[in-house]
Amino acid sequence: MTPLIQLTGITKTLKGQSEPRTILAGVDLTVHSGESVAILGRSGSGKSTLLSLIGLFDRPDGGQYLLGDRDITKLSERRSAALRSAEFGFVFQRFFLLKHLTAAQNVAMALVNGQGWRSRRKRKALVLAALEQVGIGHLAKHKPPRLSGGEQQRVAIARALVREPRILLADEPTGALDTETGNLVVDVLRAATERGCGLILVTHDRDHADKMGRVLRLNDGLLAPAPQRVPA
Numbered sequence: 001m002t003p004l005i006q007l008t009g010i011t012k013t014l015k016g017q018s019e020p021r022t023i024l025a026g027v028d029l030t031v032h033s034g035e036s037v038a039i040l041g042r043s044g045s046g047k048s049t050l051l052s053l054i055g056l057f058d059r060p061d062g063g064q065y066l067l068g069d070r071d072i073t074k075l076s077e078r079r080s081a082a083l084r085s086a087e088f089g090f091v092f093q094r095f096f097l098l099k100h101l102t103a104a105q106n107v108a109m110a111l112v113n114g115q116g117w118r119s120r121r122k123r124k125a126l127v128l129a130a131l132e133q134v135g136i137g138h139l140a141k142h143k144p145p146r147l148s149g150g151e152q153q154r155v156a157i158a159r160a161l162v163r164e165p166r167i168l169l170a171d172e173p174t175g176a177l178d179t180e181t182g183n184l185v186v187d188v189l190r191a192a193t194e195r196g197c198g199l200i201l202v203t204h205d206r207d208h209a210d211k212m213g214r215v216l217r218l219n220d221g222l223l224a225p226a227p228q229r230v231p232a
């Protein structure tokens with residue numbers, strides 16, 4: 001089966017104020033439909049840099065990036081933007097919800113760009129289905145200030161899922177949540193893969209990482225299977 005994404009030998013050197021620093025030194029990563037992958041790594045190891053390359057916010061210096069069987073290593077900005085909104089869903093530590101809109105309206109925002117051809121009724125049904133998928137259909141009319149952190153993050157996940165992305169990229173989605181709520185959010189993300197989308201979760205939390213199908217560690221610019229945990 002063709003993988004959803006396949007990264008081979010991806011390199012990235014960042015040029016800050018001081019010496020250029022190689023953050024990614026030849027990353028290989030293959031993710032199939034329905035697969036969930038956790039990426040661990042110490043702070044500053046390049047996890048967010050890698051996720052931004054995968055999500056087409058940035059381009060690698062070297063290596064190859066395939067989306068399905070299409071080589072997207074060197075896409076133009078315009079094509080990257082189009083592909084990004086068509087194929088990827090993003091979840092961040094911060095929820096980025098609009099406070100004056102309801103949960104449903106926040107999710108519907110993701111359907112505005114390029115989705116105008118869908119009827120209003122169809123859009124409404126998609127929004128409700130996405131909210132129900134993350135277990136908060138009953139909160140559709142609530143505005144963010146009335147929702148808990150975990151509920152707000154689930155709205156953000158629904159917003160990412162409503163366009164039925166091929167790949168969901170989650171960068172520290174539980175960073176602002178307590179342990180119990182974080183567990184729930186990770187379960188919701190993992191459940192999304194049951195419908196076929198791939199999931200890449202960047203996290204510092206080993207318990208959350210262990211809920212994924214595969215756990216990798218970014219170290220010295222390379223991605224490798226994380227060492228097994230030593231039982232306490």
Ligand SMILES: Nc1ncnc2c1ncn2[C@@H]1O[C@H](COP(=O)(O)OP(=O)(O)OP(=O)(O)O)[C@@H](O)[C@H]1O
Nearest residue numbers: 014015016023041042043044045046047048049050
């Ligand atoms: N635009 C940039 N220019 C120069 N250096 C950068 C830039 N963005 C990030 N860096 C540096 O690249 C390194 C990797 O950053 P990155 O945010 O990818 O790490 P991370 O593993 O996600 O860290 P954390 O777990 O703390 O979020 C860091 O040393 C960071 O300071």
